[in-house]
Each structure stands twice: as C-alpha cells, then as structure tokens.
Amino acid sequence: MKYLESWLQEHIDGTLPNKEEVARILSAKSLEVEETNEEGGVTTYEVKILPHRGHDIMSHRGLARELATLFDLKRKSISFPVPEVSSKKTVRVLVEDALRCPRYSAVYVEGVKAGDSPEWIKQKLTPIGQRSISNIVDITNFVMNDMGQPMHAFDADKVKGGITVRIAKEGETMTTLDGKEVALTGTETVIADDEGVLALAGVKGGTKAIVDENTKAIIFESANFDATYTRKTSDKHGIRTDSSKRYEQGMTSECAGEAILEACALLKESCPEARFGAIVDVYPKPEKDYEVSISVKETNDILGTAYLKNEVEDTLNRLGFSYEYVRLRTRIEKRMESVKGAVYKRVSSMREDAPNAFSCSSLVSYLYNGVWQPSISIDKYVYGEPVSAQNAMWGDFVFSNTGEGSIRYETVEFMPGTKVEHGIDHVGLYLGDGKVFHISQKSNSPCVEDVETSLSFGKNVLYARMADVDEGRFFLTIPKERLDLRIKEDLAEEIGRVIGYDAIKTILPKLPRKGLPHKRLYYETKIKNILFANGFSEIYTYTFGDKGDVHIVKGLASDKEKLRTNLGAGVLQALEMNLHNTPLLGADTVKVFEFGNVFTEDNERRNFALAIDDGKKKTSFTEEVDLVLSQIKRECKLSSLDYNTIIAKPYVIELDFDALIDSLPEPSSYESLTETTTLTTYQTVSPYPFIVRDIAVWTPKGTTWEEIEALAKTIDDPRIVRMACFDTFTKTIEGRGEMTSYAFRFVIQSYEKTLTDVEANEIADKMYSLLKDKGYEIR
Amino acid sequence: MTGHAHPITHLTDTIVRIFTEIGFDVADGPELETEWNNFDALNVPRDHPSRDMQDTFWIKKKPGVDKLGRPMGHVLRTHTSSVQVRAMDTWSKKSEEEKKSQPLAIVVPGKVFRNEATDATHESQFYQVEGLLVGEDVTLSHLKGVLETFFSKLFGKNTEVRLRSSFFPFVEPGVEVDMQCFKCEGGGCGLCKQTGWIEIMGAGMVHPNVLKNCGINPRKYKGFAFGGGMDRLAMLKWGIDDIRLLYNGDLRVVNQF
Known part of the structure; x- marks a missing residue:
C-alpha cells in the first residue's frame, strides 16, 4: 500500500526522521518498504502489507501509530463531532445476520451538491494512486486511506425504502460500478433496498444507487463485514477491491463509528449546506476488550534475550498499550x-x-x-x-x-x-x-x-x-484494531521487534548426537558417486508434462497439467538436446541420469533413470550400462537389480529406486559426494548456435599439442569457446623427414548473436595465418 | 571423464554435511501432499488471506478427510514445511523421556512447486531447504546460532545473520533472515544492492497452533523453523543467471559443476 509522508505526519506529534531512516527502520521492525519515492517535494512509501497487519495498518493513521512507536514519538488523536441533526430523514437499516455484518452505521444527508473535490483532498489522494472522482466518492476514499475503514455512498433518492443487509438470492443480479454484470449465487452478503441489490457487501458498489452529478441526497455506509464471507465472495466473482482487501483480513467494528463522523465532517466542509439525519448504528454486540498477558521470563524464553522488566515496560509504553x-x-x-x-x-x-x-x-x-x-x-x-x-x-x-x-x-x-x-x-x-x-x-x-x-x-x-x-x-488490554495480538507469542514479537532483533544473541544449540540422512538420500548419494565415476552426469527435469495419471486442476499451460509417471521421457529429451551440443561439451557420448519422484493414481515413488548415446546408428551401450549396474548392485549389496528398458536406441533404462533400496539397512551416518565442486563463478550459457571448424596441420616432429593450443590462444577471441585435438600421428614425408599431424576442432559461438559463416571464416582464417606464420603446413 | 553432479545436488550435499554435523537429521516427504499437511496444520486456514502468499497447484483427486474430520484436497507441496508436520506428528508420539533427551532436529532439502509464471528468477518447480528444532528451551537465539554456522560454513567465511520482523503463518514471532553479503562481506556491492545484506530465508518460532495441530503441547515445548530457496542460494553462490537452466537437463550447465 502507498502512503504519503505528509499525511502520516498529520497523525504524529513531533517530526519523523528522513525518508531513508523511516524506510530502514520500518523494514527492519515492521513491514518492508518496497519503494520510497520523492517527486516535487512529495514523499511516498510503498509498504508491503503482510496478512498479520492487514487489520490495523492499511491506513495513514495505522502506519502513523506504528511509526510513532518505532521512533518514540507521540500519536496525535484526531476526533470528529457528531453532526448536528438537521434533517428528519433517517435510514431504515435491517441486518439479517450479525455474524455476516457485525456493525452497520449509516447516515442520511440531503442538500448535497455533487461536484469536484477540494484541492487538498486531491493532493492527498493523487500521490497514493487514488483517482479523484467526485467530492462525495473522494470522501469515502479519503476516510478509508485515513482511518482504514472502507465506506460507501449511495444516492439516497435511488434507494427505495430501507437498507437490508442480507444473503443474496440465487439468480439475483447486479451491475457493479465498473459495469460488470454479476449473477449472484445465494451465498454472498449484499446490501439491498426494497427493490434489489445495491452493493456486494464489502466488495463493490452497484450502479442502482450510483452517486453522480445529479445526486442531491446520499447515504453514507460505514460497516463491518465478516472476513471469510467477504473473501469467498471476492474469490467467487473475481473482484478484489481496496475495500475487500481490508475486510478479508478481519477488522474491528469499532472503527466504523469514528469513520462515519469523519466522513460527515468532510462533507460539511465540502457542502456547507448539507443537512444530516440522525446516524443509525446497528451494532448489537459491541466488541469486548481482549486481554493477553506475558511475563518477562516468557518474553526472554521465546526471544533468547535477557530483557529486564523496565525494558519490557518501556516498550509496551511506546506501543501505546x-x-x-x-x-x-x-x-x-x-x-x-x-x-x-x-x-x-x-x-x-x-x-x-x-x-x-x-x-x-x-x-x-x-x-x-x-x-x-x-x-x-x-x-x-x-x-x-x-x-x-x-x-x-x-x-x-x-x-x-x-x-x-x-x-x-x-x-x-x-x-x-x-x-x-x-x-x-x-x-x-x-x-x-x-x-x-x-x-x-x-x-x-x-x-x-x-x-x-x-x-x-x-x-x-x-x-x-x-x-x-x-x-x-503484564496484562495487556489489546487495542481493538490489533486483531493480530491474541497470544503471548504475539506479544513477545511486539516487544522483540520494537526493541530490535539485533539484541538477540547467537547461540549454537548443543544437540545430543550427530544427525542422520534418510535412507533415500544415503543410497542415492552412494549410487550417484558410482555413476559420476563412470562418466554419467546428473540432470533435473520437469515434473509436469502432457502425459500422466495425476492431473493438476489448473496448470501453467495445457501441456503441463499432468504429473510424470516416469523419468525416462524427460531424460531422453535431455539426452537428445545434449547430443546436439557434443562439440561444445567436448564429448562424443552423452551420459545422463536423473533421480526423481513419479506419480501414479495412488502412488508416488522415487525412480532413477539413465540414458546414454553418441548419436551414431550402430553403437550399443548395453554392455557398458550393465557394468555400471553390476557395480551398483555390488556396492549397495543388492540381491537383485531389475530395470525397465524404456528404449533401446538411444539406450534409456529406468528403475524403481524405492523398491530397490527397500530391503537395505538404514544408514548410520552420512557419506557425502566423493567429489565436491570447486567452481567459483559459473559461465552463462549462450542462447545462440555454435559453428564448428576442423583444421589439420603438419608440424615438425616434437611439436606438442600444448604448443599449438598456446599459439591458438594468442588469437584471444572470446568467440572461440572450445578447442580440442581429435587426431594425431607422425609420419615421414619425403624431403622433410618426420612430421606430426594434428587435427583439431574448434567451436565458435557468440553470446550476443548468431554468427554468420563469414564471421566464422574470419576467425578460421586468423587461425590459418597464425599457423602458417609459425611455419606449419595446413593439410 | 568423470560425470558431474547437478548444482542442487552439490548444495544438498553441503547442507546435509553441515547440518548432520550440528545434529540435525535429514528428513523427506512426498511432493504430492494433503491440504492439511501443506496448509491447515501449518496455521494457514481455509479462506484466509495467508493462503494467497503461495500460488498453489491443486490436484484433481478424491478428497480425503483431515484430522478434524473435514474433507481435504491435495496439492503439490508449496513448501517443504509439510515435512515438518509429518516429523512433528511422529515425534509427538514418543514418550516424554525420549522427547526430553532427543529434541526434534531436522533439515529438509526438497522439491516444491508454485503455480506462478516462470522467468529468470521464478520457476514452477524449485528446491527449498527447511530446518526445524523442537525442544524444551529453544529460542530465537538458537535459530540465529544455527543459521550463522550454516552460512559461515556454506560460504567458507564468517557470515553474520540479522533478523527482521516479518510474517509467516506457521511461526510467531516471524522473521525475515538476511545474511551478510558473502561477496563484499557487508561493505556493499552490486550483488547486495549496496546494502551489505542479502535476504535469504523466512524463519521464526514455531506457532503454538502448529505444535498443537501436530500433537505437541506448546506449554512444554517450543521450536524454531526456517526455510529458504536452494535455487536462489545456488544462483547467488555460483552466479547462475537463469533458474530455468537448472531444469532443462542442459549439460553445458551441469558440466561446470
């Protein structure tokens, strides 16, 4: 939510520190300030509201209270008078279910002139992203942002009879203020007059009693609606508003009374000729005080601090409890x-x-x-x-x-x-x-x-x-709006965060024994070590796909709405992709494996799949894989090792890992990976294709590959991403004696674009001339 | 040529080595979870705004019945915290003597799912690491101690942590954990946006409602819990620029590790 600094300041006696300090302290002790903005001397804060503070802090008064606590300033309490009753008309209000609507306050006002808002209201609403609509509507928005109480204004002349807060009837319809047709299902709480629905309670107003330029009389509504019903309605119809966002957090009913007075005072200011009826307040069960207690010892036992009684006491005073x-x-x-x-x-x-x-x-x-x-x-x-x-x-x-x-x-x-x-x-x-x-x-x-x-x-x-x-x-009477404070742990948090968590010491607990891995992890690591030693690399692929027995209600895409029943398909796909990259990988054969969970209707289990191929038609890898499997069988002391061949070429097999280790003993300690990575900085992968060039040269006998490599490196072109010798032999050539041939391949790729043949040739030409200058002969 | 382990496997291995040394057991649980274990038991009630904090993949499956006799749906777990629930349920059934002599200390590296659009820093599947310690005298001090030891060993240098006030339904107090930037050691650099700190985990003291839901009497036992993204840790530690590269099986990525 967006807050205007000058507006916050109005609720505080004493001056707030600079905006950096405000943002820093709020982020550390209350809620994260996501953005601080200053434009033309107007400072705003964007604060991320988390559910526990949705009850009390979604208003300037609410955040100002918080800031006063954090900076040890005084809160300014602002109150408004009950408007003088100058109209005989009142609103007939009937609340059918007090659980859905614990409080409904309304006031009838006539002699109202619809028009523009005063400048000072616009100057407050605009910077926090609220569009000015009219003097009347702006007042309801102002009050919500000032006190946190959502309000609504109806055109009184369009309200037939009285106002009833009731459950919607199935089949009823309404049109929201932004023109959306809503078909009610009979579960929603609605505000209705004797003819039909005026508003979706706590969520959105309707067009039936819309306030417009011809409005002469209005009804202000200041009410409290149940959090869960509001949320269900909001979810069902896909309508989320500033109002529903507040109600669905749960709110105190106490604020409704103050808010309607503020709205009346503002209206009086904007329309001095307005005449007010008596305020109707349907509030059958006024909220009782809530008490929570905590001892100094309990506070310290939760936080791990050593606060003294007076420190806790000072903090509670700052919190205004x-x-x-x-x-x-x-x-x-x-x-x-x-x-x-x-x-x-x-x-x-x-x-x-x-x-x-x-x-x-x-x-x-x-x-x-x-x-x-x-x-x-x-x-x-x-x-x-x-x-x-x-x-x-x-x-x-x-x-x-x-x-x-x-x-x-x-x-x-x-x-x-x-x-x-x-x-x-x-x-x-x-x-x-x-x-x-x-x-x-x-x-x-x-x-x-x-x-x-x-x-x-x-x-x-x-x-x-x-x-x-x-x-x-300490027995605290919790302020009505602090619905988040209900147990001693909540109080410990209040005390801890206001004093500051930096005061918490660092203690490493002494646990009675070393920890143990679970069985899966233990044997998985053991098998992985064997696979790495045999040249297999590990991949992770996606759980989602277009095939499977278990369906997701609503996935990210229609081809990602099922859970995999095997790993083989994903592993095969990855194998094929990697086969295209063998020049970059510097290997002819790709060997990959994955451990992962697979899903059938009633079962989730861990499987393990491996795949191997070199992209050539005739090679077979069954023997190589059999050797690896027998090593696994031997080292894990398995009595048997069954696997499914997913396909024979490329060779992909899959095993039920959970079944495999079922009869094995529980581990007694963790045995880690045999090789840990030494990588410090990862090299990003280029999204562009690579080009391969092969060169073969005759060199005088005794020339080493390292010499050629070192020579090539002097080109110093980052687009040469890999170079490897794939063939070498020595032979006597007439008239020149013994010569050594080196055939090598280099891979060219850019991080910025797809390279053209011309660009590749330029690099290759550089290589040729370098080799020639050295006296080598290109074959 | 030896093969290479996936970066998340390397990280899991490091995490497990550090935590088993401190005395934490490694736990796991299913990826397809019940609504109870993933939400309700963790004090994330139905029709409550706190459910919005995690976009969820719901599963088309016949509803089960939860501990309170209500119908419950199934989800792809949105966090590894569901394993906490399972571990606490089991631990709660031990005798008081056993509970007193062997606190519940687990670390849970595991795969989780979120129903949100993917980009370079968001994936619909990723890994989290979760930690839980429940015993008689557990405090936020111990959380700080365990996490400082963890980050210091992970980055191979003394790494401080700081706690900031936050909210997660399953903890109270709830904190955001920042670690000292391992690159500039707190001096301020591009990686930490000149702040010297990196936001890395959510944590707090296990909410009494969670303990109760798992059969543990909150009058006798307290606990701390923490959880954070392993992918994010990996990306920070090694400078990986796109999370999606971790799940497409690309050896150009894996072979660097």
Whole structure:
C-alpha cells in the first residue's frame, strides 16, 4: 500500500526522521518498504502489507501509530463531532445476520451538491494512486486511506425504502460500478433496498444507487463485514477491491463509528449546506476488550534475550498499550471476589457470559483470563502439568469425574483425541489445604469446598498446574484494531521487534548426537558417486508434462497439467538436446541420469533413470550400462537389480529406486559426494548456435599439442569457446623427414548473436595465418 | 571423464554435511501432499488471506478427510514445511523421556512447486531447504546460532545473520533472515544492492497452533523453523543467471559443476 509522508505526519506529534531512516527502520521492525519515492517535494512509501497487519495498518493513521512507536514519538488523536441533526430523514437499516455484518452505521444527508473535490483532498489522494472522482466518492476514499475503514455512498433518492443487509438470492443480479454484470449465487452478503441489490457487501458498489452529478441526497455506509464471507465472495466473482482487501483480513467494528463522523465532517466542509439525519448504528454486540498477558521470563524464553522488566515496560509504553503488571495470584484473587454473585450456566462462553454466569470451566478460564489455556475441562488437564495431590499448590486446577452426566475420556479441541483414562467432567481452582473454588449446578454460584467432601470432587481427583501464579505478568488490554495480538507469542514479537532483533544473541544449540540422512538420500548419494565415476552426469527435469495419471486442476499451460509417471521421457529429451551440443561439451557420448519422484493414481515413488548415446546408428551401450549396474548392485549389496528398458536406441533404462533400496539397512551416518565442486563463478550459457571448424596441420616432429593450443590462444577471441585435438600421428614425408599431424576442432559461438559463416571464416582464417606464420603446413 | 553432479545436488550435499554435523537429521516427504499437511496444520486456514502468499497447484483427486474430520484436497507441496508436520506428528508420539533427551532436529532439502509464471528468477518447480528444532528451551537465539554456522560454513567465511520482523503463518514471532553479503562481506556491492545484506530465508518460532495441530503441547515445548530457496542460494553462490537452466537437463550447465 502507498502512503504519503505528509499525511502520516498529520497523525504524529513531533517530526519523523528522513525518508531513508523511516524506510530502514520500518523494514527492519515492521513491514518492508518496497519503494520510497520523492517527486516535487512529495514523499511516498510503498509498504508491503503482510496478512498479520492487514487489520490495523492499511491506513495513514495505522502506519502513523506504528511509526510513532518505532521512533518514540507521540500519536496525535484526531476526533470528529457528531453532526448536528438537521434533517428528519433517517435510514431504515435491517441486518439479517450479525455474524455476516457485525456493525452497520449509516447516515442520511440531503442538500448535497455533487461536484469536484477540494484541492487538498486531491493532493492527498493523487500521490497514493487514488483517482479523484467526485467530492462525495473522494470522501469515502479519503476516510478509508485515513482511518482504514472502507465506506460507501449511495444516492439516497435511488434507494427505495430501507437498507437490508442480507444473503443474496440465487439468480439475483447486479451491475457493479465498473459495469460488470454479476449473477449472484445465494451465498454472498449484499446490501439491498426494497427493490434489489445495491452493493456486494464489502466488495463493490452497484450502479442502482450510483452517486453522480445529479445526486442531491446520499447515504453514507460505514460497516463491518465478516472476513471469510467477504473473501469467498471476492474469490467467487473475481473482484478484489481496496475495500475487500481490508475486510478479508478481519477488522474491528469499532472503527466504523469514528469513520462515519469523519466522513460527515468532510462533507460539511465540502457542502456547507448539507443537512444530516440522525446516524443509525446497528451494532448489537459491541466488541469486548481482549486481554493477553506475558511475563518477562516468557518474553526472554521465546526471544533468547535477557530483557529486564523496565525494558519490557518501556516498550509496551511506546506501543501505546494499556496494561497492568501484577502477580498472577493477586489478579486471580481479585477476580474471585468479583464473581461472587455469578450464577451457574451449563453451556456458557467466557467471552459472552462472564462475569455474570459461568460453567465450571469458563469460571477457571475467567480467573486466568489473559493466560492462554483451552476451554474444555479435559483439554485443560491435558494442556497443564500434572501434579500429585501432595504437591498441588494454590492456583492449580482440580479435575474430577463426577460420575454423572457426560464424562469425557478424550480431548475435544486441544490436541483432539488425547486420552485421559480417569475421565473428566469437572474442574475447580485449588486453594491449598484441601480446598477448592468452583461452580457447579449444585452450588449454583462460585463456592469454596473441601475437595474430599465436595460432591463435585471427592477422593479420586487429578491435579494440574497451568502457570506459575507467583510470577508477575503484564496484562495487556489489546487495542481493538490489533486483531493480530491474541497470544503471548504475539506479544513477545511486539516487544522483540520494537526493541530490535539485533539484541538477540547467537547461540549454537548443543544437540545430543550427530544427525542422520534418510535412507533415500544415503543410497542415492552412494549410487550417484558410482555413476559420476563412470562418466554419467546428473540432470533435473520437469515434473509436469502432457502425459500422466495425476492431473493438476489448473496448470501453467495445457501441456503441463499432468504429473510424470516416469523419468525416462524427460531424460531422453535431455539426452537428445545434449547430443546436439557434443562439440561444445567436448564429448562424443552423452551420459545422463536423473533421480526423481513419479506419480501414479495412488502412488508416488522415487525412480532413477539413465540414458546414454553418441548419436551414431550402430553403437550399443548395453554392455557398458550393465557394468555400471553390476557395480551398483555390488556396492549397495543388492540381491537383485531389475530395470525397465524404456528404449533401446538411444539406450534409456529406468528403475524403481524405492523398491530397490527397500530391503537395505538404514544408514548410520552420512557419506557425502566423493567429489565436491570447486567452481567459483559459473559461465552463462549462450542462447545462440555454435559453428564448428576442423583444421589439420603438419608440424615438425616434437611439436606438442600444448604448443599449438598456446599459439591458438594468442588469437584471444572470446568467440572461440572450445578447442580440442581429435587426431594425431607422425609420419615421414619425403624431403622433410618426420612430421606430426594434428587435427583439431574448434567451436565458435557468440553470446550476443548468431554468427554468420563469414564471421566464422574470419576467425578460421586468423587461425590459418597464425599457423602458417609459425611455419606449419595446413593439410 | 568423470560425470558431474547437478548444482542442487552439490548444495544438498553441503547442507546435509553441515547440518548432520550440528545434529540435525535429514528428513523427506512426498511432493504430492494433503491440504492439511501443506496448509491447515501449518496455521494457514481455509479462506484466509495467508493462503494467497503461495500460488498453489491443486490436484484433481478424491478428497480425503483431515484430522478434524473435514474433507481435504491435495496439492503439490508449496513448501517443504509439510515435512515438518509429518516429523512433528511422529515425534509427538514418543514418550516424554525420549522427547526430553532427543529434541526434534531436522533439515529438509526438497522439491516444491508454485503455480506462478516462470522467468529468470521464478520457476514452477524449485528446491527449498527447511530446518526445524523442537525442544524444551529453544529460542530465537538458537535459530540465529544455527543459521550463522550454516552460512559461515556454506560460504567458507564468517557470515553474520540479522533478523527482521516479518510474517509467516506457521511461526510467531516471524522473521525475515538476511545474511551478510558473502561477496563484499557487508561493505556493499552490486550483488547486495549496496546494502551489505542479502535476504535469504523466512524463519521464526514455531506457532503454538502448529505444535498443537501436530500433537505437541506448546506449554512444554517450543521450536524454531526456517526455510529458504536452494535455487536462489545456488544462483547467488555460483552466479547462475537463469533458474530455468537448472531444469532443462542442459549439460553445458551441469558440466561446470
């Protein structure tokens, strides 16, 4: 997302450092700045938004909060007044499913004049890539980029009756603002009036109530839509917008209230004569605070640091979190006081019913709120550290099997299926001295009883420790927009990254023994070593092709939508390609092999294929390959070695490697490749064809090939890429005595273009004259 | 004339030598994976934006049933992290004594697939190396220690690493790992775009949800994980200019190694 520096600055008291520093620190501690741009004194940052910060940082206010934390500056809080009600009209809003739309705020505004946006708004929107459309539409865009809350404006005169947020009906249609016809399938959330669909909720507005130059009255929408439904709709219809991108991350509903006020204030500024109806706010379940806690020790245990309490505290202050530092026991005790009047409710949720009604497990969860644990009693037991009755201490949990009702013997949500033979259906907080604090149907309110005599517990109970209750912890009330902060590990990250990960020490862990390779790797390496020694080189080819039993739903191309059933086809293709390059490779025979996975309907296995040929009609390589295979058989101590001949010429064979090694023993150590590469810099491959020239010369007896090679090298033309002698003999020639003939081949190739014959001849001529000047005779 | 090993094989060999020496076992797993092992278990839920981080090849195959009893599809693994899931599942079944005495330490070099257009630096198939250490007292310090040892041995000189804040669904905290540029040793050059650092891996502390999904109690055990592209490492180390050359079977490339 693109951010304008001056806009960010408006949300911060104090001055941001220079743009390089902003980019450097953001990239190290928050999110990567992909581009910093300065044009005519206007600085923008392109920041890569990752899913965890999609909730809170996709706005100038959001990033400004982050920057204020990182540079220890103060945030500026900007608030807007509730507009004076000057119109009697309001919007009738009905939300059919609060899960799909937790909050819907709307305001009716009349006396609106559609027109151009004020300059200052354009100057903000243009640099971040938002096209100015009209004063009204620009306001919704401005608010989204300022606060992160997507908004929509409807032409009120085109809205018939009221607004209903409902599930689309199958077969309904709408036309989006950019003219796309959408046929609804009955799964989407839509905004509708009494006639039809106005907008695809959270994704895109429709033309039915489009705001245009004749618009006189509008309805502003500021709402929250469920992340998953928004994403499914967006996926289904292939529509991704700035709005859907925000909703699909999950958003707080809290922002909708502030945003509509900002939109009203901006509209008042742009159309002073606008008259506002009362704001309608359908928000049946206001969001509750979320608490998470962490101790200094836990922070250091995750990060590998040695932070002191005050360092953690300073960081939390910079982050602007509200928190209390308290010993866990003290907090539990306070909470025990606060729940005295609560009643028993068998099926209850801590987030919904606390502190008024509890089940046994939601009560202890509430006492420990901020310290993560599973919800269900048996799950809590499995999560905790079992302790004996003798060692049980204040704050531990007591679990029992009351013998009545539904006793669980397996965990449900936490590591599902973990068995607890004892059976558990009840839990309480152990207070020491044989006392337990709990709630049950019988007690109806939280009570203290003796474990042994309580009808809910008795003699046959289990104890488990959930946390060190004597430890001090920071209990944070998480800002509403920080949906990414839910567990202590999230807090450790906040603390760690803001202080800076550079503070983390480097420690190599001491592991108890040397590591072992897996069987495949071990025998693969062994066989590869044999193959290399026999002149075979290793290739990797593609898993995808146009033949195979296993299909890809949507591949990159129609001939790449199946998974290979064998390696042979790919290896053969590679062999043939390499045969064309033998002059460049400096070998007549090409020998290649591949290890790779192949796929059939129900099976994936590792195969191994090898191919060999010299491009000549009559040569046979079966004997050579048989020798190699028998060496493999011998060195791997195989009892048999079966292979399939894929084709006889060129000779390609394939083996089921997994079957081959099946009965072999597990490796006891890693034996590496016998030859490691010494290559330092790779020489790129020319995409252009090469030309071959052969020359034969008579030289005086005693002339060595090295001398000729050295002489040829003086040409110093990078286009001569390879030179090799392929024939030499010595013979007496009348009148000249013994002479040695050298026949050699050189390969000419350019990295820039296809060479012409003329260019090749020029190089060859240079070679001729060089040889002649030396007194050699061209044959 | 002796034959030549593919550059990725050379790299695998080096990686395995370094990591088995530190005490990591080498693990592998299938390339065709379940949706659970590739995504859900790794805290990448259905219909969540984090699934967009990796373009996926889905397989036409009868759906299976995942650990939570839901239907699950099949994919070509988008990362070697699916092998983490398999290894943790196995390790979690060991006795507490065994777990305490032998932490789960694995390194996973392997082939992965991404459904994205190919160019000189992107391939639809490539190799990743993944590392995982799960035990009682594992911290980010250990991650730093293991990676510094790895890069230093790989490049044959002292190579520092630095961690930057990032996000991967399967870790928390999540970090981007930069290594000191091996060419200019941090001074700044063309290879590292004058920064002295090269972005090379994603890493972090294994997310408690991942541990839970694999049957490991996050109250008792923690872990770190890292993963990065081997092709990219090979390209950097040897200056290979086009990733596609690694998969067309061209001996003009292989014979240089």
